[in-house]
Amino acid sequence: MPRPSEPTRERIVQAASALFYNEGIRRVSVDEVAARAGLTKRTLYYHFKSKDDLVAAYLAARDQPNLALFRKWFAEAEGGLPVKVEAIFKNLARSARHPKWKGCGFLRTSAELANMPGHPAIRIGAAHKKKFEDWLRATFADEGIADPLKLARQILLLLDGSFAVVLLHRDPSYMETAGEAARTLIETALAKQGRKRG
Amino acid sequence: MPRPSEPTRERIVQAASALFYNEGIRRVSVDEVAARAGLTKRTLYYHFKSKDDLVAAYLAARDQPNLALFRKWFAEAEGGLPVKVEAIFKNLARSARHPKWKGCGFLRTSAELANMPGHPAIRIGAAHKKKFEDWLRATFADEGIADPLKLARQILLLLDGSFAVVLLHRDPSYMETAGEAARTLIETALAKQGRKRG
DNA sequence: GTATGTATACTAACCAGTGAATATACACAA
DNA sequence: TTGTGTATATTCACTGGTTAGTATACATAC
Numbered sequence: 464m465p466r467p468s469e470p471t472r473e474r475i476v477q478a479a480s481a482l483f484y485n486e487g488i489r490r491v492s493v494d495e496v497a498a499r500a501g502l503t504k505r506t507l508y509y510h511f512k513s514k515d516d517l518v519a520a521y522l523a524a525r526d527q528p529n530l531a532l533f534r535k536w537f538a539e540a541e542g543g544l545p546v547k548v549e550a551i552f553k554n555l556a557r558s559a560r561h562p563k564w565k566g567c568g569f570l571r572t573s574a575e576l577a578n579m580p581g582h583p584a585i586r587i588g589a590a591h592k593k594k595f596e597d598w599l600r601a602t603f604a605d606e607g608i609a610d611p612l613k614l615a616r617q618i619l620l621l622l623d624g625s626f627a628v629v630l631l632h633r634d635p636s637y638m639e640t641a642g643e644a645a646r647t648l649i650e651t652a653l654a655k656q657g658r659k660r661g
Numbered sequence: 662m663p664r665p666s667e668p669t670r671e672r673i674v675q676a677a678s679a680l681f682y683n684e685g686i687r688r689v690s691v692d693e694v695a696a697r698a699g700l701t702k703r704t705l706y707y708h709f710k711s712k713d714d715l716v717a718a719y720l721a722a723r724d725q726p727n728l729a730l731f732r733k734w735f736a737e738a739e740g741g742l743p744v745k746v747e748a749i750f751k752n753l754a755r756s757a758r759h760p761k762w763k764g765c766g767f768l769r770t771s772a773e774l775a776n777m778p779g780h781p782a783i784r785i786g787a788a789h790k791k792k793f794e795d796w797l798r799a800t801f802a803d804e805g806i807a808d809p810l811k812l813a814r815q816i817l818l819l820l821d822g823s824f825a826v827v828l829l830h831r832d833p834s835y836m837e838t839a840g841e842a843a844r845t846l847i848e849t850a851l852a853k854q855g856r857k858r859g
Numbered sequence: 860g861t862a863t864g865t866a867t868a869c870t871a872a873c874c875a876g877t878g879a880a881t882a883t884a885c886a887c888a889a
Numbered sequence: 890t891t892g893t894g895t896a897t898a899t900t901c902a903c904t905g906g907t908t909a910g911t912a913t914a915c916a917t918a919c
Contacts, residue, residue, distance in 0.1 A: 487773055505866060505910095574828065613841070620823055621819060625822070627822065702876085
């Protein structure tokens with residue numbers, strides 16, 4: 464049955480996403496992805512030139528939706544800057560309580576492929592995290608915070624730290640602890656700013 | 662050549678450590694470990710009942726040395742509590758600049774084996790991080806900090822976050838940024854304590 | 860009648876784990 | 890001092906299964 468093509472490619476990426484995220488990159492074979500997508504491996508290799516290419520597509524598909532979710536959680540929270548950022552951590556803790564949650568796909572992929580530094584999937588993961596960092600930086604800059612890049616990176620470190628720690632201990636309360644730390648750091652930065660301007 | 666045994670087991674763990682840390686768990690075959698240790702796979706299976714068992718031994722061997730290194734960096738630093746904790750991050754940044762550095766073996770293993778929650782290696786990793794957390798907690802408690810467990814967890818989150826982020830971006834300066842955040846959090850906790858005690 | 864897309868069938872390598880045999884060191888007996 | 894049994898340690902050769910990737914042919918749409 465030829466001619467679907469675009470939907471076919473999409474179906475493959477969907478299947479790859481579910482499997483790679485749930486089981487890990489090297490654990491999942493191309494055959495398994497093809498089977499889950501309901502087609503043969505040969506067809507998969509028509510749409511993707513290699514497994515590495517497929518792994519990159521898996522992460523690329525998560526980039527925008529993930530960022531949009533963080534922005535939504537931030538925007539919907541009622542309160543000042545510290546509270547809005549903390550809301551991201553609280554929502555993340557809620558996601559992490561779902562039984563199928565298995566951490567951050569970008570970080571887990573970079574951990575698994577740590578022996579292949581230039582791998583396209585790692586590049587996509589790095590770009591994704593940079594986008595998040597830059598969104599935070601811009602947000603902090605708008606609020607007049609003194610060193611917005613540094614603060615953005617510190618929040619990012621807490622966020623990615625909570626992904627790693629919660630995955631290890633399977634205890635989402637660490638995310639709320641990270642959120643409190645984020646709030647403290649932002650409040651401190653805002654206080655410094657007040658002192659300088661006041 | 663029979664009868665070495667203890668040194669043999671040790672040699673296997675050494676070989677496994679180098680390979681698993683550098684290339685990843687599932688990337689490395691038992692044959693490769695045996696070859697690097699200079700013996701046959703059958704001998705390896707005499708000392709370890711399975712590959713999973715070997716992976717657990719790899720992490721178990723890293724537990725105490727890793728903790729000792731952190732304690733050493735803390736003890737050798739000149740200054741108050743915030744500076745001593747920050748010194749851990751600075752030393753870590755120095756290690757991360759070595760070309761063979763590939764993040765935290767415990768976290769990378771838990772990321773790679775995220776689909777096997779009860780895996781013995783993950784348990785060992787979790788116990789390792791708990792030991793570090795508890796050492797920090799006790800240290801903070803000795804200094805009279807109000808909620809020492811919370812602060813210990815926040816520092817841990819920054820530490821593990823820096824492992825993840827530096828591995829992704831290959832930019833060790835994030836570790837120094839994390840160290841600054843740690844210092845800020847500790848200083849804030851000490852200031853609160855000061856206010857309460859008057 | 861040619862581009863595009865899909866399937867069958869295959870390769871060559873790899874991989875975790877095992878069955879059976881063997882070699883050595885050491886304890887103890889003669 | 891020499892012979893012998895036994896637990897420990899090691900090797901060779903193998904199995905059954907999996908893997909990423911491909912050569913070739915076939916089907917459909919326009």
